Amino acid sequence: MFGTTLWYFSILIFVMVISYKTIKLKTKNRLTPSNIDSQLARVIAFLEENGGNHISHLILLQDKDVYWAAEEQVLIVYKRMGNKIVVLGDPIGPESLIPQSIKEFQDYSVRKGLKPIFYQISPRFMHLYHDTGYRFLKLGEEGIVSLHSFSIEGKQGAKLRTRVNKFTRNAYTFSVIMPPYSQAILSELKGISDAWLGNQKEKGFSVVSFSEEYVSCFPVALLNDPDGKVIAFATLASDHKKSITIDLMRKLPDSPHGTMDVLFIQIFKWAKENGYQNCSLGMAPLSNVGDCKYSFQSEKFIRLAYLHGNSMYNFKGLKEFKSKFACGWEPKYLAYRKTFLPIVIIQLLLLINSTPHPKTVVDKIKYLMKKTG
Template structure:
C-alpha cells in the first residue's frame, strides 16, 4: 500500500520503535483504564441496555480496553499504540452525553501525555468531533442491506436466484446454530477457518479473528454440503437495535463457486424472519475515497492504493462483492488532531496487523450462555 511512498520508511522505523518501547510513566501520568476481561460482564449488560454500534461486537475480541465516561453512562473502547489512544467507533451510551464524553476522553488522554484518535466514526456525530477540534479522513464505507427491501426476484436478482436454486437442488443446506457449541463443532469451524487463512495470519483491533471463545459468543450461520460437511460459516453479531452484522466469514478453498453468495442470501432471509431490519456487511476500505478532483491529497493517495493495490489487498473485489447486496452505504471516518497523519496511518496498520491474543473467558461464556438459555 505504501510501496510508492519511500519517504514513509523513516517514519515507519520511528513509529515502530515508539509503539513498542517500554514507557516509564510516573504516578501522575499512569494510564488507569481497566482491561476488558475484568469487567466484560458489565460491558455486555451495558450494550444490552443501550445498544451498540457497527463495531461494538469486536469488544469481545478482548484486545482492547474500555473507558467509562460521563459518570459511567458512556462507553469508549480503545487501544494504545505509542503515544496514541485509538478509539474504535463512536462512544456508546446516552446520546445527549456523547459530546461530554468526547471532551472528557480528550482531557483524559492529554493529562496522560497521549493523543486520542477516533477510528471508523459515523457521520452522525462528526459535528461533535469538529467542535472538539478534530480533522477528518474518509476511510471507506459500510455496506448496509435493508432487509425489508432485499429480494432476488425479477431480472436483477436472476444470477443470485439461479445460484441459490442450484445449491438447493444439489442438497446443500443452511442452518443457524446457537451457543454453546460442542468441541466437535468448534473444531470443524476452526478447520474451515485455518484452511481459509492458509499462510496468512489473523488480524486484530478492527478486524475480527477466529478463536473458540469469540465464536462461542454468537449465533453461527452454516452452509453444508450434501454429506453434512461445513463449507462456509459466518458469526452473526447484533447491536441490540434490530440490526445484525455478518461478522467473521470463512469458507473452504475448494467450496463451489457462489458459496458465499448463497450463504449471505440465506442469512438475509433468516434475519428478516427473526425481526431484524438491517444487516451490515462491514466496511469496504477506501470505497469512494479521494475520487473527486477536490478531495484532499491524503485521500487522493488512498485512491491510488484502491485502484492499484489489489496485489496487497483486494479493495475493489471486496467492494464489488458487497455491492451485489448492499442497498445503502454509510461513510466512516478517522478523526484526529494535532498529529502527523502519515504516522497515524502507519500506527493503525500496526494495530490491525497485530495478532490478537484472547485471554481465558470461562466466566464470560457462562454468562452469555445463561442469557441465551
Template sequence: MPEEIPDLEPEFSSAGLSAAARRFLKPEEIDPVGFLADWPVWLVSGTTFLAGLVGIVQPLLVRFEKHPKLLSALVPYELYHLSKTVEIGFALLLIYLSFNLLRRKRTAWWMAVTINALSAGLQLIRIGSEHSIWLADKVSGIDLPNYSAVPPILGCGFLLILHNHFRVKSESKSIRFALITSAVLVFVALSYGTLGFWLLDKIDFGVSFDLQSCIARAFNGITQLGNADLTARTGYAKWFIESLQVVGYITPVFIFASLFRPINYQLNTHPRERHQAEDILNKYGRTSLDRYKLLQDKSYLFSKDGQSFVAYKTVGSIAISLGDPVGPPDKITDMTKQFLNYCHENGWSCAFMQVPGEFLPIYEELNLDVLKIGEDGVVELDKFCSETANKKTFKSPVKKMDRDGFTVVKSSPPHSEEELSEMQAVSDEWLSLPGRRERGFSLGKYDRAELKNDTIYKLIDQNGKMLAFANQVRSYETGETTIDLMRHRVEVPNGAMDFLFVKMMCMLHTEGYTHFSLGLAALSGVGTESDATLQERAVHQVYEHMNRFFSYKGLRNYKNKFAPVWVSRYLVYEGGTPGLVRTTIAIAKATED
C-alpha cells in the same frame, strides 16, 4: 477451479475573550490543539528557552572586576569559575527542558522551575562583582549582570502561574529505570576513570596517583570540572582526558531521555469494567461495531458519572478509540473532551476509528482532523429477499446449489465440541489461503469460547461435510444484525458463498431482522465528492492504483452484488498529515496484535 472469494472480514490497516480566559485559567476543560490555543505553553517554553540562551551567552560577555566575588565576598578563582560552569550546565538543561515543556510534561515542569530558580540565584549572587566587556561599551547604561537574571525569574514565574497546563505524566517505571541506569552509568564511568588514572604511567602526567586521587580526578573529568593542574605529556594521556569528557557528555543524555518517555500503557482491564461497558452498550449502543468494544484487547475510560465510556487500545504513543464514545447523546461531547485530556496527560495522541457521521461536528469543534476511510454496506433485508435474491446474479447459482444437495443449516448455541472442532478445521484451511490471517481490534478471532455462544450458519455438502460457516453477532442498531467470521475450506464450489449469504439473510429476515451489515469496504467511496479534502483525494489515488495489491475494489464489487446502502465511515485523528501517518501505522499494528 473454484472462484476466488474476497476476504469478507473487513479491515482498515494501514468566542471570544471569555473562552480565552477559560482556557488560560482552566485548560482541563478542553486540552487545546494548535499554536494559538497552546499560547500559554509556548510562552513558558519560549521564556525557558530564552533563559537558557542568556545563561550560555552571559558568562562569555562578562569578567569579574578586580577579584572574583560571590555575594560580594572574595572567593577563590576556582570557585568563581565553577559557578559559571554550573550556570552553563543549567542553561543547556533549560534549553533541553523547553522542548519537553511543549509536550506539557509534568516532570519537565518540576525540573524547569527548579533549574530556573537555581540559574537566577547563581546570577544574582555575582551582581556587583562583574562587568561586561562588550555590551556596556555598545549600549550605555546597561549593566549586563543586573539584567541576565530576568529571563529565568520570568520563566519561574510563568511556570508557577500556568502550572495547570503541564499535566503530561512520565511513566513511573521509566523514571525508576532512568534512576537505576544513571546510577549504573555513573558507577561504570567513575570506575573507568579511576582505573584509567590508576594504570597511567608516571610519564603520562609526570605524577603518580593513589586510589583517592584517582577517584577525585575521575570525578572532576567526568563532571567537566576538569583537572587544570594536570598537563598531558603523551598522546595517550591526552586521549584519556578527552575520553573522560565524552563519557561525561553521554551519561546525562541517556538519563534525561529516559525521564521524558510517554506512558507505556499496560492493558489491565478488570472484568467489572467490561460488565459496566456492556451495560452502557445495552442502553446506548448504536452500531454493529459496538460489539467489538467488549473484546479482551480493549481498555476503558468511563465518565465521572459512569454513564459513558470510550473503548480504546494504545499502540506506542497513539490511543485508538474503536468508534465513537458510548453514552447518552448529550454526554458525548464531555466524554470526548475527557478522553482527549486523558490522552494528552499521558503523552498520547488520540484517534477515533470507523466512526459514522453523527458526531463529526463534535470532533471538528475540538479541532480534530477527519478523514473518510471507507463505507459500510447495509442491506435492507426485505428488499433483498423479495427482489435482489431473485435476480440472475443469485438465482442461478442458488438453484444449482439446491439441486446438487447443498444446504445451509442454522445451529443455535451451545455447540458441541465435535461441531467446534469441525469449524476449527474449516477455519484452519481458510487461514492457509494467501493473505488470510487472524486480525483483532475491530474484528474477532477464532475463539472456541466465544463461538460456543454464537448462532452459526453452516454450509453443508451432499455428504454432510461442513464447507463454510459464518457466526451471527449482535448489532446495537435496532433491527440490524451482522456476522463476524466468514470462513470456508480451500476447495468450495463456485457460488458457494453466495448461496450461504442468500440463505442466511433470508432466514434472518424471517426471524424479524430488517437490516444486515456487510461491514467496512476500506477506502471505498473516498475522495470522490467535490468537497473532498486533499488527504481524501490522496486516499482515492491509493484505491485506484494499489488495487492490484490489496483488492479494495474486489471487496467493494462483491458486496455491491447485495445492493446495500453505503454508509460513510471516518477516521478522526490529530496532528495533521504527520499525525495521520503515525495513526495509520498504529491502527495497522493494533489490528495485527
C-alpha cells in the same frame, strides 16, 4: 532530495518500532481474566441495555481497553498505539451525553500525554468531533442491507437466484446454531478458518479474528454440503436494535463457486424472519475515498492504495462482492487532531495487523450473547 527521503523513512521506521513495542508491552489495563467479572460482563450487560454500534461486538476480541465516561453512562473502547489512543467507533451511550464524553476523553488523553484518535466514526456525530477540534479522513464505507427491501426476484436478482436454486437442488443446507457449542463443532469451524487463512495471519483491533472463545459468544450461520460437512460459516452479531452484522466469515478453499453468495442470502432470509430490519456487511475499506477532483490531497493519496494495492488487500474485490447485496453505504471516518497523518496511518496499519490476544475466561458471559434480538 534523497537525503530528505531517507530522513523521513528513518523517522517512519522509528515510529513503527516504538509502536510495535507498545503493542507488545502495554497490557496492564486490558480485560484480563482477573477483572473479567467486573469489566467484560459489565460491558456486555451495558450493550444489551443501551445497544451498540456497527463494531461494538469486537469488544469480545478482548484485546482492547475500556473507559467509562459521563459518570460511567457512556462506554469508550480503545487501544494504545505509541503516543496515540485509538478509539474504536463512536462512544456508546445516551446521545445527549456523547458531546460531554468526547471532551472528557480528550482531557483524559491529554493528562496521560497521549493523542486520541477516533477510528471508524459515523457521520451522525461528526459535528461533535468538529466542535472539539478534530479533523477528518474518510476511511471507506459500511455496506448495509435493508432486509425488507432486499430481493433476488426479477431480472436484477437472476444470477443470485440461480445460485441459490442450484445449491438447493444439490441438497446443500443452511442453518443457524446457538451457543454453547460442542468441541466437535468448534474444531470443525477452526479447521475451515485455518484452511481459509492459509499462510496469512489473523488481524486484530477493528478486524475480527477466529478464536473458539469469540465464536462461542455468537449465533453461527452454517452452510453444509450434501454429506452434512460444513463448507462455510459466519458469526452473527447484533447491536440489540434490530440490526445484525455478518461478522467473521470463513469458507473452505475448495467450496463451490457462489458459496458465500448463497450463505449471505440465506442469512438475510433468516434475519428478516427473526425480526431484524437491517444487516451490516461491514466495511469496504477505501471505498469512494479520494475519487473526486476536489478531494483532500491526503484522500487522493489513499486512493492510490485502493487502485494499486488490490493484489495485496483486494479492496476492489471486496467492494464488488458487497455491492451485490448492499442497499446503501454509510461512510466512516478517522477523526484526529494536530498530528502527522502519514505516521497515524502507519500506526493504524500496525495496530490492525498486530496479533490479537483473546483471553480464555469467557464462560461466565457467553450466556449473555445467546440472544439474537
